[in-house]
Amino acid sequence: MIKAIPKPMEEIIDNVKDFNKLLIAGCDGCVTVCEAGGLKEAKVLASALRLYFTQGGRQAQVDETSLTRQCEKEYLAQLSDRIDQYDAVVSLACGCGIQYLAEMYDKKIVFPGVDTCFLGVNEERGLYSERCQACGRCILAETGGICPIARCSKRMLNGPCGGSEGGKCEVSKETPCGWELIYERLKTLGQLHRFETPTVPKDWTTSRDGGPRKIVREDLRI
Amino acid sequence: MQLQEKLTAREFVILAEMEPPKGTDTVAMIANAWAVKGKVDAYVIPEMSNAVMKMSSLGGALLLQSRGLETVLQVCCRDRNRLAIQGDLLAAQALGVPNVMAVAGEEITHGDHHKARPVNDLELLELLGAIQTLQGGRDMAGVDLQGAPSFFVGSTLKVTPRGELWDQELAAMDEKIAGGASFFVTQPIFDPGALAKLQESLNERQAAVIPTVLLLKSVGMAKYINRFMEMKIPEDYVNRIQKAPDRVRECVQIAGELVSALKAQGCPGVNISTIGWEDKLPAILAAAGV
Incomplete structure (x- = not known):
């Protein structure tokens, strides 16, 4: 599976600090397994961002959701009726999902919330290692x-x-x-x-x- | 050092591309270069142009430089990582090469070793930056050098067939100038008049733009270029080659005329590209009257 790690909080804040309505979009696929970008991580990130804005005296709306897979149009389409209400989206999917979301909603600003690392295995919880470079x-x-x-x-x-x-x-x-x-x-x-x-x-x-x-x-x- | 001195003094310069051999027999390369000694200011040594495997540009440059022929070493991003590029630059300077030209390099898929893995560790601007870093006395890791190189640095410039510059290319040119490039070699130009308009705007910049004159080899080559490449060869040239009793001689004549026309309109110089027909250089220069 694709392995990813959450981006540093400071980097995400730097990207989104000027927006008032944010959607944190997790993915139930690979990034959920390696606990970098599923619904749980989306909720944690949304809470942290709400705290950041509150502490800065800002009234910002930060919502979270998670899609079955962000690398498929059918699942991305589930955002179509609500994505317009947000200024920007932080996608916690792998690089494929982030790009496909941005491609599908091409007028929406999309930021990455994870660093996608490699194709690997779960040796233990929290220990993932590379096995394939997809050389074709x-x-x-x-x-x-x-x-x-x-x-x-x-x-x-x-x-x-x-x-x-x-x-x-x-x-x-x-x-x-x-x-x-x-x-x-x-x-x-x-x-x-x-x-x-x-x-x-x-x-x-x-x-x-x-x-x-x-x-x-x-x-x-x- | 002739190239830098003449460009600085705004004297017309003649560059000639000299392809290293695909093999170890260097007799023809050296003889072809020697045949125009004194008429060519510097020999541009391509770095495996079109991604076709040949002797390296460093080897080719040293063959000429060691015989007292000034060279412009092409350094490309495609085949070497930052260690190898820096090492080759140090070697080139230590062995007498005074000029380098930073190029991106054609895609490997366009060449004859399709299965190879391109490197592209540095991109063009980063390569120019690396040259500046070395000239500042340090390598890219920040370690002091025992003797720093000092090159006259150039790069490439892509001009439209009508002699225009895209905004992006102009911005890239400014970045390259800021990155230390003092001269630019364009892709082949077949309409000197169109380039004249461009020359005015380029004169504002502190860099010499040297158009390439490509020796056409046949009608087929001209038609191929018109059909598949971002260049435009005037119909008049195609007709002339087609009707000429000696087509090769006509091709040489056209190249000579282009050199002459570009000189007459005030270009700082020309780069003559003969891609394998380097033995025609004396005839081209004679036809150009230079």
Whole structure:
């Protein structure tokens, strides 16, 4: 899932301080799971902003809501009958949701309330880590189900760089060496021959390097 | 240093683009450059133009600079991060390159290595800023340098086919001037008259705008440019090439005429781009009468 963290309060206040009617729009999708931008976080942020305005002697209206998913028009449409009453919206969705909301209501000022970080997993509550960089051409079949693009600090594709120590990455001792993980897993699976097959330089056009991407699934389109 | 001195003294300058080879054989490049020695003020060494892999501009520049031929090193944002760019700039200056030209670089998808990953760690204005930072004696991390470079710095300017400047481009030009750019090279210009209007407004700015004269190679090339690129080649030129008994000679003649016309109307200089036909430079200069 997409992982995000709440933006610092000061940054949000700096963006919205000159507005009088604000809507805080959470999203029930990924950002709810990582507790950065769901209804609960929308309520907390709205309360904090109300407090800020009250302490500053300002009469500002700050309401909160949450949509099922801000990355879908059908759910964004639920705001259509009320969004006009607000000067600006703070969206707590991921970068996709924030942009889609702004795209749908193109006359409305929309601010981000979270920093979108990566595609990752929930290791524990409050501990999320990256697993995928959405490069567009999955190589997990060759690497024992562990992605060197996401898990190796140098995105190496042909084995470790030689800088790891005790199974930890030289970039950060908190980070396991992605290639050690791959090697150990392939060994466990009896698939070490995969490790011995060199890869050719990767085609990055399917990644973000080929420009903004789009999927067209003719089999799904009506 | 000739380029800077002549531009400062408002003398007409001639730049010639000199593509490094796609390979290690540098004989033709050096011979072509040598053939116009004394007639060209500086050789612009493109940094893998059109994202086609070639010898680096740094290598190409050093080949000429070490033979006493003044070069303008193109530095582009596409292929290197800030460490590599700064390191190459230091190397270039230490080895005698006096001029640099900051360019964004064509998209990788336009070149011959489509699968590559572009870098673009710095964008154009940041690259100009990085050059200024180095010239101030520090690197981008704020660490003191052991000897600071001092370049004559240029960049690119996009002019419309009618010789106009978009507001955004003019604003970008001012930002580049503030960022240390002293000269600008435009994309190919085929209508010197149109550029004359622009020259007046540019004269207010403390920067020389040098139009590029592109050597057409065929009717097909001219038609392709008219159809797919933001340039306009007058029909007269296309007809002349089409009817000429020696089409290559006519192309050279047209390029020479453009150089001559741009000089006559007071442009600070020209940049002659022959993209692979650098051996035609002596004939172009002869046709131009310069």
